[in-house]
Amino acid sequence: MAPLEPWEKVLxxxxxxxxxxxxxxxxxxxHNGVHSSDKETAHDGLIASPSAExxxxxxxxxxxxxxxxxxxxxxxxEGYWTALDARSVPENHPALEEMFGNHCATCHTTxxxxxxxxxxxxxxxxxxxxxxxxxxxxxxxxTACHGxxxxxxFLGKNEGFPGDVHFRxxxxxxxxCHEGSELHGSATVExxxxxxxxxxxxxPKCVDCHPTAAPDGDSNPMHQAHGDTLSCQVCHSITYTxxxxxxxxxxxxxxxxFFETEATYPTFLIGRNPNPTEERPYKYVPVRHxxxxxxxxxxxxxxxxxxxxxxxxxxxxxxxxxxxxTPQNTSCTxxxxxxxxxxxxxDKVSAEELEANQSVIVGLVPPPxxxxxxxxxxxxxxxxxxSNACTACHATGIRNAPVSPEDHAAYKDENCSGCHxxxx
Amino acid sequence: MKLKLTSALIVFTFLLTxxxxxxxxxxxxxxxxxxxxxxAVVEVQPEADECVACHTDKQRLIDTAKPVVEAExxxxxxx
Numbered sequence: 001m002a003p004l005e006p007w008e009k010v011l012x013x014x015x016x017x018x019x020x021x022x023x024x025x026x027x028x029x030x031h032n033g034v035h036s037s038d039k040e041t042a043h044d045g046l047i048a049s050p051s052a053e054x055x056x057x058x059x060x061x062x063x064x065x066x067x068x069x070x071x072x073x074x075x076x077x078e079g080y081w082t083a084l085d086a087r088s089v090p091e092n093h094p095a096l097e098e099m100f101g102n103h104c105a106t107c108h109t110t111x112x113x114x115x116x117x118x119x120x121x122x123x124x125x126x127x128x129x130x131x132x133x134x135x136x137x138x139x140x141x142x143t144a145c146h147g148x149x150x151x152x153x154f155l156g157k158n159e160g161f162p163g164d165v166h167f168r169x170x171x172x173x174x175x176x177c178h179e180g181s182e183l184h185g186s187a188t189v190e191x192x193x194x195x196x197x198x199x200x201x202x203x204p205k206c207v208d209c210h211p212t213a214a215p216d217g218d219s220n221p222m223h224q225a226h227g228d229t230l231s232c233q234v235c236h237s238i239t240y241t242x243x244x245x246x247x248x249x250x251x252x253x254x255x256x257x258f259f260e261t262e263a264t265y266p267t268f269l270i271g272r273n274p275n276p277t278e279e280r281p282y283k284y285v286p287v288r289h290x291x292x293x294x295x296x297x298x299x300x301x302x303x304x305x306x307x308x309x310x311x312x313x314x315x316x317x318x319x320x321x322x323x324x325x326t327p328q329n330t331s332c333t334x335x336x337x338x339x340x341x342x343x344x345x346x347d348k349v350s351a352e353e354l355e356a357n358q359s360v361i362v363g364l365v366p367p368p369x370x371x372x373x374x375x376x377x378x379x380x381x382x383x384x385x386x387s388n389a390c391t392a393c394h395a396t397g398i399r400n401a402p403v404s405p406e407d408h409a410a411y412k413d414e415n416c417s418g419c420h421x422x423x424x
Numbered sequence: 425m426k427l428k429l430t431s432a433l434i435v436f437t438f439l440l441t442x443x444x445x446x447x448x449x450x451x452x453x454x455x456x457x458x459x460x461x462x463x464a465v466v467e468v469q470p471e472a473d474e475c476v477a478c479h480t481d482k483q484r485l486i487d488t489a490k491p492v493v494e495a496e497x498x499x500x501x502x503x
Contacts, residue, residue: 006492007485014480027475037474039488130479148502243502251498261501 004118004125013129021061022132030057049120051111058111065111065184071193072185074109082196083292087305095301102257103248107145114141114183121145138173148264149241149288153321158266161239164321177204198316202279206232222329231282233318234270235329240319242267246291249299261291268328270335271314271344271360280316287344287360288317294352309356314344316360337368364410372419376402380423390416 017023028035030050036042050057059066069075084096106121113119114136117126122144127137136142143151154174156163166172175183182203187193194200212218215227222235245262271287273280294308328334328342335342343362346354354361390413393401404411478484 006489007482010479011482011485012476012479014476031475033475035474037477039478042474042478241502246501254495254498256495256498258498259501259503260499261503264502 003123009117009123009125011126011129013131016128017130020131023130049110049112051113051116054111062111065180067188068185069111071187071190072183073194073197074114074183075185076193077104077108078193079196080104082199083311084305086310087292087307089306092301092304092306095304096297099248099297099300099304102250103259109145119145135173135175142174150320153240153319156321158239158241158321161266161321162323165323179204198275198280200279228281229283231273231280231285231318233286233322234282234284236322236324236326237268237286237319238321238323238326239266239268240286240288240317240321241265242289243291244289245293245296247293247296247299262293268342269314269344269348270328270342270362271312271316271357272362273316274312274359275316284362286317286319287312287314288319289314312357312360313353314349314357314360332369336366337371338365340365363412364415367419375419375421377423378417378420383422388417389413 014023027033031047033046034041034044054062054066054069073079080100084100088096109119115134116130116132118124118140127133127140139151139155143155152158153161154164154167156168162168166176170176185194207214207217213220213223213227213232215224217223217227226235241264243261243264246259247262248257248259250256251258267289269287270284273282273285276282290313292305292308292313294303294305297304340362343365344357344360345365346361346363349357349361391404393399394404397403478488
């Protein structure tokens with residue numbers, strides 16, 4: 001997105017704007033300032049972004065949105081704090097808050113930064129002569145901030161990789177899936193505020209538009225076999241971007257905050273879902289390396305993330321480059337009985353991050369299809385067993401249990417149900 | 425006698441009314457009933473027009489813009 005000239009940022013299309021509801025008001029109603037032909041005088045007391053105070057300037061007409069937006073993630077940025085809190089300790093908060101204010105808080109978004117102007121952290125500037133847009137323009141609003149990963153994936157800007165089918169074929173923009181009710185939030189009190197984008201209901205959810213892809217929804221054997229164990233992106237996304245080692249500091253030269261990332265590289269890796277929930281029951285999900293490091297914030301103090309290993313550095317990801325056909329869904333053998341190149345196995349994790357990523361590292365790649373097709377069914381009587389400790393009986397053969405073959409030695413209890421299904 | 429006095433009073437009152445001026449709409453009242461003129465008064469606010477006059481004039485915005493000091497980007501890598 002090319003930066004706007006200073007005059008472009010504030011040029012008002014009065015013919016268009018005056019026809020709109022917002023254009024019926026006097027400028028100073030929202031922007032304060034002084035009526036004068038002299039610029040300096042006119043801008044005395046100017047409020048450039050009235051919607052930074054939505055309850056004062058927006059609520060009279062947009063009561064529903066202003067009631068929830070203060071608790072929405074675009075406003076609170078609580079997703080960052082959920083991760084920072086988990087990796088840190090309360091006594092480090094003052095230093096982290098200073099860091100956050102200098103480097104992260106610019107991503108806080110006001111109503112106006114989606115509906116009338118480009119976000120401040122990409123230079124600002126009115127979209128269309130001050131006309132308010134109910135639907136934020138995608139590339140000047142959404143991907144202006146969410147550009148380096150989501151935007152590039154969705155729009156096909158990663159060289160060699162096509163854009164998301166919803167964009168290429170459907171010409172869909174972000175709000176086709178991410179509706180206003182999601183973006184504006186739903187909580188009206190702080191206690192109910194969202195804490196992370198994956199914390200609550202899966203919204204948007206692919207099967208809302210593709211109901212036949214849900215388990216039992218169609219005759220596609222892949223959907224039947226994997227619908228509740230793999231997130232849709234495992235089979236339908238392609239290579240996406242990961243990053244390493246972001247460090248932030250204040251420049252001694254200019255006094256401005258800056259960052260440095262050590263590496264950015266394409267990945268496609270399937271990991272375990274570190275936190276399966278009723279909404280997201282998947283056992284496997286794509287994982288993206290995020291650029292956190294134990295020393296990311298060392299400019300602001302030593303050891304600010306003493307609980308660094310509390311969260312993975314390879315995170316559950318929902319890449320925005322969905323395709324019907326992908327390299328991994330061409331054949332069962334790409335995953336089953338494969339060399340494991342598509343899986344986040346321990347050898348792909350740096351030694352210093354192994355502990356942090358135990359919950360997402362895949363220990364065993366799925367066995368060959370033939371192996372589980374021929375696997376004996378689990379007896380119905382096993383439903384009554386209180387324990388899922390299959391190996392307790394099948395490793396030694398107690399209670400006349402069949403002893404598991406030698407090639408099963410590496411399998412753990414959690415792996416058994418992958419092949420041994422209940423008799424239909 | 426009483427009837428004569430009452431009749432005389434009615435006749436007197438009628439004559440007095442007939443001598444009064446006819447009620448005609450005043451120019452002021454007419455103006456108040458013309459909504460167009462009232463709106464025009466609201467729209468013509470020279471002070472408010474100063475904002476619009478400047479912010480719709482590209483050349484004036486260019487002429488009055490603060491000089492842009494290009495800050496050297498110090499960040500490295502993908503944000």
